[in-house]
Amino acid sequence: MIDQLSITNLGVIPEARLNFSPGLTVLTGETGAGKTMVLSSIGLLLGQKADSALVRHGEKELAVEGIFISKPSSPAAAAVIDAGGIVEDGEIILARTVPFQGRSRCHGGGRTIPSAVLTRIGTELVTVHGQSEQLSLRTSGRQLTLLDSFGTASHLALVKQFREKYLAWRDLGMQLEQWENQTQAREQEVSRLSEGVALLEKLQPQTGEEDQLLRKIERLGNVEDLREAAQQAHSYLSSDSLGDGNDASSLVSAAVQSLEKGAQNDEELGELAQGLRDASSIILDIAAETGTYLANLEADPADLERSQRRLAELRHAYRPYAEDLDSWHTWAEKAREKIALLSGPQNQGQQVKEDLEHVRVEMEILGGKLTEARHVLAADLKKKVAGELRGLQMPDAGFEIQVDTLEEPTANGYDQVTFGLRLGEDAPVRSLAQGASGGELSRIMLAIEVSLATRDLSEGTHTFIFDEVDAGIGGQTALAVGQRLARLAKHAQVIVVTHLPQVAAWADKQLVVSKQANKAQVNEVAGGEREREIARMLSGKAESQSALDHARELIAACCVG
Incomplete structure (x- = not known):
């Protein structure tokens, strides 16, 4: 208020x-x-x-x-x-x-x-x-809303329940339509994923294989340079390879002897001598390892070609699916899951179809209850409105409410409501949309509101x-x-x-x-001022005695009424 x-x-x-x-x-x-x-x-x-x-x-x-x-x-x-x-x-x-x-x-x-x-x-x-x-x-939509407004709280709850079920049904229908429209796209995606997985299973790459191949190719492609570098290092380190005593091992040994002599007079030189002895052991180990490296270093053009071909094959295979060889394995795991989802027996499309059918059945049951309830409401409301219209100086008017069933539901149910007006006992019923006058519409609306007032x-x-x-x-x-x-x-x-x-x-x-x-x-x-205003409305002259008398009479009659 x-x-x-x-x-x-x-x-x-x-x-x-x-x-x-x-x-x-x-x-x-x-x-x-x-x-x-x-x-x-x-x-x-x-x-x-x-x-x-x-x-x-x-x-x-x-x-x-x-x-x-x-x-x-x-x-x-x-x-x-x-x-x-x-x-x-x-x-x-x-x-x-x-x-x-x-x-x-x-x-x-x-x-x-x-x-x-x-x-x-x-x-x-x-x-x-x-x-x-x-x-x-x-409009039919407004007429349907007014009819539902005449219902009790349980009826309005049923209207709301149907609307929610309808929206769920429509949403599932859109999902299914989208799914079906994308059938070709899904098939193409399954084919692409399957091709990538099959290629991985055929090539069977090992984790880290790409890096291993790169290192191998680098070594086999530079055998002579590697041999020269290792040979020189081995010569500088190994006392067996030089006869002048200027190799690293001989020089370190001579330095150790000098320090050990001095250590007799100063312990600090002894500590330095021990450090050189450790270094000498390391030099000897590295000299031995370079010798082994030289012994194992052989040119193998066939192996180089095989490695290069394998690397090129792997890279050509994984590049449509992943950034590197190792991430191709991760891609394949996800691809297998997606293939199962898109083409498996319990795919999304089948589930949506089942859900859609389940919701449709529930919606039809609710729609039947709603239609039945509206027929009852229509019979009650049209009697009340017709009675009000007789009191509104339309004694011969008849008010009709027709509830028709639609082939396809809307958010408001399977019903189309049409209000009709019959201006005489033998006159045809006209829908309000076909030409009720402004005055008729005003009285019908008022009659409906009065009928609804005591309900809600x-x-x-x-x-x-x-x-x-x-x-x-x-x-x-x-x-x-x-x-x-x-x-x-x-x-x-x-x-x-x-x-x-x-x-x-x-x-x-x-x-x-x-x-x-x-x-x-x-x-x-109020009082006299109100009488003068009513008189003005009656005759256009607020001070007219006859208009004032008429105003008082009108107010008094309405107070009694």
Whole structure:
């Protein structure tokens, strides 16, 4: 329920504070006075698109703030809390500022929130019926939604359950379609992977073989250079190869003898002598190893060719699959797993098919239950709406709800709902989409809302706003519309923008928008002031005695009614 609305610099309204209450509130005033601006302010709080053109001329920004009363456990309160806002004593404070230049800012419970969150909160608090809502009543989708709204909580849970199952079914269908469309690509991938694995198994490379081959090729390709280097080193180290005593081993031995003589007088030279003896052992070992290396070093052109051919073969084989020979083994392990996944008996496509069929069966069962429930709801709702239409000066009208079964499901089930109107006992039934007038649509919408009111609303917690509900009607019909709005207001807060005195006379509270010198203000009227406003609406002359008498009579009649 809207408790209070504050408006600053919105269109022709420089500043206004509106206090609302439970029951029926009507908003009246001359055409062009600014009633639309009041609705625009509420629309901004409900997350509607901000338009800088709404900012009052000469001002930097407009601001709107609303205080809403809701149960602390309501979805609206939960949405505010989830967004980080605060809800105290059931009060939800929403605010919106729109600068002349720049982006608008939204606030909920004292916290800055996205406009989408503001919309979600507002949808739980307020339902707006205007010309666009009446036009949407012509669509099958909106008619289906209204029929489901007539159901209990268990019915709405069934609708939600079906929608979730439908989305799962559709997602699996898309997966299967994608899988089937990629059959050729999968076959090509299996072929590529199998070829790489088969080549690996044929060549059977050993771990580290590439490095071993590289070293072998390097050695066999440079045998003469290696022999010369080893021979020279061996000559310098080996005392058996030189007769002049200048080889490394002889020189080190001579140095050891010299140091040992000096060591008799200084222990330090003895330590140096020991170090040289160790070096001499190392020199002798290396000399022996170079001799062995020379003995084993032989040119082998055939072995060199085999090694080069093997290396080239391996590199040509692994390069389409890996960076080097060792990582080819890792690639092959993963390739075998992928081949099994793509071509094995329990492949993904078969599993998706099984899941799809399982979900389809579950969806059809839920869809059957939903169709059956909607037929029951349709029979009940059409009786109630038809009764309300008789009270809205359409005594011969018949209201029909047809539930047809679709061949393919939608997110809402297997059903297509069509609302129909019969204007006379023998007249044909016309769907609302085929040409119901604005006045007929207004009355049908009102009849539906009154029928729904006692089903799903906690008293006084929700707000209905009706704009142009009086389109195309007048006289006794207008009185009946006002009466129905008053009845709806016993279960919810109802705010109506109207030009009809027959509707305004039913109000529990009347707010009048007036404008002077491009400045609009909103004031509550009661007593004599309200009588004058009703008189103005009746005749255009607020001070006309006959209009005043008629106004008093009309107000009194509605109070009794």
